[in-house]
Amino acid sequence: MILLCSNGLSSYELLQEAKKAMGGAGRAALVVTADPEYKEKNYHVERCCQEFAYLGLETDIFDLDAQPAGQLLQYGVVELIGGNPYYLLDSIRRHNAGDALRRIAGEGLLIGWSAAAMVLGPDLGLVDQYSPEMNRVGLTDLRALGLAQVRVLPHYSRFCTRFEDFEGRCRAYEQRHGCKVIRLNDGEGVMLEPEPRMVRLPMGVNVAGVAFHNPLIAASGTFGFGREYGQLYPLSLLGGVSCKGITIKERPGNPPPRVTEAPGGMLNAVGLQNPGVDHFIREDLPWLSKQGTRIIANVAGNAPEDYCQTVEKLNGTCVDMVELNISCPNVKQGGVQFGTTAQGVEGITKEVRKHCQKPLMVKLSPNVTDISEMALAAEAAGADAVSLINTLTGMRIDIRTHRPIIRNNTGGFSGPALLPIALRMVWQTAQKVKIPIVGLGGVSTWQDAVEMLLAGATALQIGTVLFTDPYAPQKILEGLTRFMEEQGVQSLSQLTGGVRPW
Numbered sequence: 001m002i003l004l005c006s007n008g009l010s011s012y013e014l015l016q017e018a019k020k021a022m023g024g025a026g027r028a029a030l031v032v033t034a035d036p037e038y039k040e041k042n043y044h045v046e047r048c049c050q051e052f053a054y055l056g057l058e059t060d061i062f063d064l065d066a067q068p069a070g071q072l073l074q075y076g077v078v079e080l081i082g083g084n085p086y087y088l089l090d091s092i093r094r095h096n097a098g099d100a101l102r103r104i105a106g107e108g109l110l111i112g113w114s115a116a117a118m119v120l121g122p123d124l125g126l127v128d129q130y131s132p133e134m135n136r137v138g139l140t141d142l143r144a145l146g147l148a149q150v151r152v153l154p155h156y157s158r159f160c161t162r163f164e165d166f167e168g169r170c171r172a173y174e175q176r177h178g179c180k181v182i183r184l185n186d187g188e189g190v191m192l193e194p195e196p197r198m199v200r201l202p203m204g205v206n207v208a209g210v211a212f213h214n215p216l217i218a219a220s221g222t223f224g225f226g227r228e229y230g231q232l233y234p235l236s237l238l239g240g241v242s243c244k245g246i247t248i249k250e251r252p253g254n255p256p257p258r259v260t261e262a263p264g265g266m267l268n269a270v271g272l273q274n275p276g277v278d279h280f281i282r283e284d285l286p287w288l289s290k291q292g293t294r295i296i297a298n299v300a301g302n303a304p305e306d307y308c309q310t311v312e313k314l315n316g317t318c319v320d321m322v323e324l325n326i327s328c329p330n331v332k333q334g335g336v337q338f339g340t341t342a343q344g345v346e347g348i349t350k351e352v353r354k355h356c357q358k359p360l361m362v363k364l365s366p367n368v369t370d371i372s373e374m375a376l377a378a379e380a381a382g383a384d385a386v387s388l389i390n391t392l393t394g395m396r397i398d399i400r401t402h403r404p405i406i407r408n409n410t411g412g413f414s415g416p417a418l419l420p421i422a423l424r425m426v427w428q429t430a431q432k433v434k435i436p437i438v439g440l441g442g443v444s445t446w447q448d449a450v451e452m453l454l455a456g457a458t459a460l461q462i463g464t465v466l467f468t469d470p471y472a473p474q475k476i477l478e479g480l481t482r483f484m485e486e487q488g489v490q491s492l493s494q495l496t497g498g499v500r501p502w
Ligand SMILES: Cc1cc2nc3c(=O)[nH]c(=O)nc-3n(C[C@H](O)[C@H](O)[C@H](O)COP(=O)(O)O)c2cc1C
Pocket: 219, 220, 221, 222, 244, 245, 246, 268, 270, 272, 298, 325, 328, 363, 389, 390, 391, 413, 414, 415, 416, 418, 440, 441, 442, 443, 461, 462, 463, 464, 465
């Protein structure tokens, strides 16, 4: 079988397709030959190995320029990664690798992405119209392997925003050659069985112009910057990651104890411990940007200037969205002080909006009388979306010492017990604002996720559940997929706001 995609098995759906198609294979070969400059240093390699590990496959890096192509036949799964299609095609020809690839497609699973998806197709005509300058090997015969009888255009939406008249040129190509080009977005694919079948992203959602593969976003402060969870599964399983709240300067956070359990959840008063925005941009973002998931930078500060300076630093980065944290209950200055009056919300949002060139989402505090008023204020001040809810302020006391268990005395309460409150607040807010809502607070199962969408959320975040079950995202996605199939739901937007109040 052949699977063509844009950037590896970079979505829940593609991972599931590969799992079904790989049979009992135990080893995979990752062919890195399309990228002559990087080979195994290519940053995609780490992610691809991780995707295979998630499928239970051991990975060998394979270089056609250095190893006999016949050795590929030992592998049940072979993945050709992207790079320079001319170089890859030339190399396959020079090393007579075409036959081995044909046999793997017949007997096992052959995955080709980006440049390789084109090389497995009929010819390189399409890439020649967009990027002829890549033909540094001087190929004149642009006929490709023809193992796949479809022409794909990878990274479609991404390239539409990057290159002038990308769609127009594609249409002109189709007309000139009397053919159909499959426009593939990252995370999508075409499975040839051998007839082509599209692998789409039925759980895909759009929040303020940002397309997420699915609605599941890791909540700020419960996922760090993703590296630890990235050892458990590919982060591309998630629609996005909201990073730990970052500030203009590094912060040590509050003294311990900073967390404790509570019935139905937990209390935390971490106090925005983080390495500062410069460190985030230098050390964390480069890694995160290669994981095939959307990145939300959660921004906090002591004063409006701090927020503004921080978002300005993020403007030139690959962060997809900024989440303005004006709802942290655990710091003395900043945080929730901006988030508990409509005037405060409007003021800080307006100020930050002037400096923020990214889609701006304002995260609201539940520690208010009417959260929908705060959402309206954020919307009026130019927010593109709101996320709700942050933690509810709580307290626990040691009955022997009479001391609060949390050193900060109070902390933010999160976890399953929050769900009904969060649902009520999302529902009330959805009736007031036009901008999209990202719902969170206690979401732990796929059923909770469906409720959150029905209440009015376009996407959702999960936080505390990750501490008790780091694999919760996968379980929620499995459940959502089954639910959509059972109920005949084509797109999750059909569920958003679908609650039928009495
Ligand atoms: C340990 C911990 C740290 C958190 N840190 C942040 C943070 O830095 N910024 C933020 O906006 N929210 C932070 N939150 C709040 C969560 O993002 C989320 O709003 C809250 O926990 C409710 O969702 P949940 O019940 O799914 O955990 C934190 C929560 C926890 C438990």
